[in-house]
Amino acid sequence: MATSKKSTQRLDGEAHNRLTTSAQESSSSANSSLSSMFLDRNRKLDSAAENRSSTSCDAIENKERKIDLSGIEGEQSDKRDLASCSSTKKSLCEVCGSEWSQEEATDFACYTCYEFYWRSKELRKLYYCQFSGTCMLDNTKIKNCEYCRAKKHLGLDKKLNKEQLKKLESEPFDLSMVQTLRIKYQQKEVERLADYEFLLTISHSHYTNCDYIAMKTKKIMLHPAISIEKESQECSSKIADATCSEQQKHSIFECFLGFFAKNINSIVKFAKQIPAFLEFSLQDQRIMLKSNYIGIWMLHLSRTSELLPNALIFSDGSYFTRQQLEIMYHFELVDLIFESISSLTRLRLHDDEVGLFSALLLFQPDKPGIGDRDAARIYYKKICKALELVIRINHGNKDEIFAEFINGIPQLQSLHTKHDEMLQMFGRNKEESSKFAAIIKESFEQTFA
Ligand SMILES: [Zn+2]
Ligand SMILES: [Zn+2]
Structure with missing residues (x-):
């Protein structure tokens, strides 16, 4: 399905480029006939995509694209259908509370939060909170407070990694090297997260209590x-x-x-x-x-x-x-x-x-x-x-x-x-x-x- 969608988009792009070039060179009548050719081709590709689509959401997406191009009435109601359908594919980021698409999946967080967290963790970035580490109570504030954002993400990440470790350890031990290595890696990961948490608490405590910060x-x-x-x-x-x-x-x-x-x-x-x-x-x-x-x-x-x-x-x-x-x-x-x-x-x-x-x-x-x-x-x-x-x-x-x-x-x-x-x-x-x-x-x- 994804491949067919991509090829449709690529072909659409090529057709559009040709359309733009032609518009500069040709007369208006030639231009309009080329436009209708493009639209026909687009409809054919879309209907092919629609037939191949396995979910109703994809069908509505294709339908909407077709409606946009042909300008037929009823666009609004279709858009509402699309919105309600899209919402079923999205979930709330457990860190910042914003909506994120499952296609950018990082287990529980939106891509922006994940990127921020990954960079912070790897570079051992040390933050502090001006509100005694309580910004997590209010999702609108969390994006402004780097400490609370990193700390909340770290807590969720630690929980997930501990669960994965527990699962690995509870599996029947097959004496394979692979399983031993996986357990060791998971233990190391849990330890690494705890280390970063330790450093974050030092930094936050220093900024909160020391009157000599810059x-x-x-x-x-x-x-x-x-x-x-x-x-x-x-x-x-x-x-x-x-x-x-x-x-x-x-x-x-x-x-x-x-x-x-x-x-x-x-x-x-x-x-x-x-x-x-x-x-x-x-x-x-x-x-x-x-x-x-x-x-x-x-x-x-x-x-x-x-x-x-x-x-x-x-x-x-x-x-x-x-x-x-x-x-x-x-x-x-x-x-x-x-x-x-x-x-x-x-x-x-x-x-x-x-x-x-x-x-x-x-x-x-x-x-x-x-x-x-x-x-x-x-x-x-x-x-x-x-x-x-x-x-x-x-x-x-x-x-x-x-x-x-x-x-x-x-x-x-x-x-x-x-x-x-x-x-x-x-x-x-x-x-x-x-x-x-x-x-x-x-x-x-x-x-x-
Ligand atoms: Zn987020
Ligand atoms: Zn905070």
């Missing part, structure tokens, strides 16, 4: 976190130098603590929105966060570091100068903070890479005390693999970016240790120590209650 920091307005005036007022000449420096330290510390708490909370939220992270025991989750948050924090701060040299700039534009930090922290620690930030800045990372690197730090399997080290190692490897691909796509063949980040991890770890030591040092000042401890406790302990 879109947000682009509009940043810089202003001192603590005004110099306030500092100097508190430090009037009547007060002795030692008291003055203690007061300065205290006011910088008080102010800094607020920003620190906000950042730590966003890192905790980032982790807790990744389903793979929640698979770990509460004890493991605590260790993973507590031993890696400084590295992730540095990654965040590296996003704003070029706006003002020698300053720590928070996402709302508030900044602390290096001198202010040196009053609060030790010189050595401040040096290490700025060194870490500048080496991360040099990598020129994209937002999706910052999200993946944050997750890479979080899932490091070698942290002392982690119970499920094997699971952490598996996730860590998945992130490494994805990062290598994403970096290649974003930066061309600059493989050294990945290597440089990995080589920089010990520096971040040493910063983390020094920061922990600094927290212990605050023990000399009971009040400050307890405030820092409260922030840490609130972020890492109470959130797991």
Whole structure:
């Protein structure tokens, strides 16, 4: 049937071309006789096609083509017949909800959705949703939200592949190599889909919880976190130098603590929105966060570091100068903070890479005390693999970016240790120590209650 239809269309095309050429060369009478010859031929071909057609829909399609050419009345009613008949051949795309023809079949989605999904999956494209991943509730919105579109398609694809795997495994085992290979291929496919889903959740969680993504920091307005005036007022000449420096330290510390708490909370939220992270025991989750948050924090701060040299700039534009930090922290620690930030800045990372690197730090399997080290190692490897691909796509063949980040991890770890030591040092000042401890406790302990 399809062949006969195609040949009809091809012949129609040839006849039409000849008709057009003739129209330019011949008189109007010659033209009209050629037209009627063409119409007759067309009717014959159509009626032959109609006789061969096996379905009533095809018959109506052919009939309509004939009616169009001859201009006979009753066209409207035939068109209605065609529309109702066509609708039986179409179904709704399970992803975007639009109507699609079964001829472009991709199991459950329209061709546009399938193409978008295939490209996203193969290139490990990472998206995020501005509406907390709920666009799937409204089919009119889903085409605008790449994250929800990819996620919904991925869910359906995963379900289908799992069903196929189950079916294959339930078939009587005939010891043939073919069946074994088919099962292995299907298992691999299910695994690949789960990997992509894992990466998508990291990306979405990063965009949702991190205040340092390019879109947000682009509009940043810089202003001192603590005004110099306030500092100097508190430090009037009547007060002795030692008291003055203690007061300065205290006011910088008080102010800094607020920003620190906000950042730590966003890192905790980032982790807790990744389903793979929640698979770990509460004890493991605590260790993973507590031993890696400084590295992730540095990654965040590296996003704003070029706006003002020698300053720590928070996402709302508030900044602390290096001198202010040196009053609060030790010189050595401040040096290490700025060194870490500048080496991360040099990598020129994209937002999706910052999200993946944050997750890479979080899932490091070698942290002392982690119970499920094997699971952490598996996730860590998945992130490494994805990062290598994403970096290649974003930066061309600059493989050294990945290597440089990995080589920089010990520096971040040493910063983390020094920061922990600094927290212990605050023990000399009971009040400050307890405030820092409260922030840490609130972020890492109470959130797991
Ligand atoms: Zn669709
Ligand atoms: Zn969405």
